[in-house]
Amino acid sequence: MRVNLKLTKIGTVKLHLHRTMEATIKTLTIKREGEHFYAVFTCEIGKPDLLPTSYEDVGIDLGVTHFAALSNGEFIDHPRYFRKAEKKLAKAQQALSRKKRGSHRRRKAVQQVVTCHRKIANQRKDFQHKASRKLVNQYQVIVFEDLQVKNLTKASVPKQDEETGKYLPNGASAKAGLNKSILDAGWSMFTQMVSVKAAWAGRTVTFVNPSKTSQMCPNCGAVRKKTLDERWHSCECGCELDRDTASAKVILDLGRKTLFGRDAANVGNGVEAPGL
Numbered sequence: 197m198r199v200n201l202k203l204t205k206i207g208t209v210k211l212h213l214h215r216t217m218e219a220t221i222k223t224l225t226i227k228r229e230g231e232h233f234y235a236v237f238t239c240e241i242g243k244p245d246l247l248p249t250s251y252e253d254v255g256i257d258l259g260v261t262h263f264a265a266l267s268n269g270e271f272i273d274h275p276r277y278f279r280k281a282e283k284k285l286a287k288a289q290q291a292l293s294r295k296k297r298g299s300h301r302r303r304k305a306v307q308q309v310v311t312c313h314r315k316i317a318n319q320r321k322d323f324q325h326k327a328s329r330k331l332v333n334q335y336q337v338i339v340f341e342d343l344q345v346k347n348l349t350k351a352s353v354p355k356q357d358e359e360t361g362k363y364l365p366n367g368a369s370a371k372a373g374l375n376k377s378i379l380d381a382g383w384s385m386f387t388q389m390v391s392v393k394a395a396w397a398g399r400t401v402t403f404v405n406p407s408k409t410s411q412m413c414p415n416c417g418a419v420r421k422k423t424l425d426e427r428w429h430s431c432e433c434g435c436e437l438d439r440d441t442a443s444a445k446v447i448l449d450l451g452r453k454t455l456f457g458r459d460a461a462n463v464g465n466g467v468e469a470p471g472l
């Protein structure tokens with residue numbers, strides 16, 4: 197919807213209104229991204245929108261092969277358009293690198309890169325809003341790994357061959373081809389979105405220590421070491437699972453233990469922990 201926005205000292209500007217104002221407007225900020233200007237309104241809205249209690253909990257492993265693996269065996273996959281947008285971005289960056297500094301063409305190429313980045317960011321935001329909404333609607337307790345700790349402990353350091361000094365493959369290169377910076381930014385934004393929506397809905401989100409979550413057997417607790425390329429969890433106790441599903445199960449168990457205490461792992465389903 198096109199409307200006119202009157203700004204003191206600036207005058208009237210035309211505005212494309214993306215949604216209707218649901219409450220009293222409190223502040224307005226004008227934001228610029230590349231050649232686009234945004235008017236950002238903040239409104240004061242009423243009470244939290246509590247959802248009826250759900251009796252399902254979920255552990256979530258955020259990853260590269262799948263965007264998310266859930267403890268119940270479901271997966272949320274990376275949207276296909278990410279790859280398409282990524283290719284376009286790579287092309288735009290290449291084009292930019294060929295332009296002379298200070299030239300008019302370079303300025304245009306910069307604009308192209310900015311546009312690609314904005315498109316990827318918008319697509320990601322849209323995808324994550326929908327995915328986080330779905331999770332919060334369905335589950336009472338949602339458990340993630342603590343990503344800050346994970347990034348510190350699981351960073352893939354390139355290994356060098358002692359004799360030749362050549363870099364050896366360490367599994368990082370095998371990571372399914374998606375740009376790592378895109379993934380990194382995406383994960384923490386996603387856990388934040390889930391946390392905010394959960395708070396409004398009266399759901400619980402908790403974070404657990406990620407050390408060993410991908411190595412432990414969710415059935416018997418034994419440590420089953422896997423390399424990055426091993427996609428399957430297979431344990432002597434008979435537990436056979438997709439690697440990421442197995443870690444999501446371990447994540448859920450750890451989360452329940454922190455929330456409900458050691459013995460409550462199987463009975464605390466959906467019960468709200470005191471003091472949360």
Ligand SMILES: [Zn+2]
Pocket residue numbers: 413414415416417418431432433434435
């Ligand atoms: Zn086992």
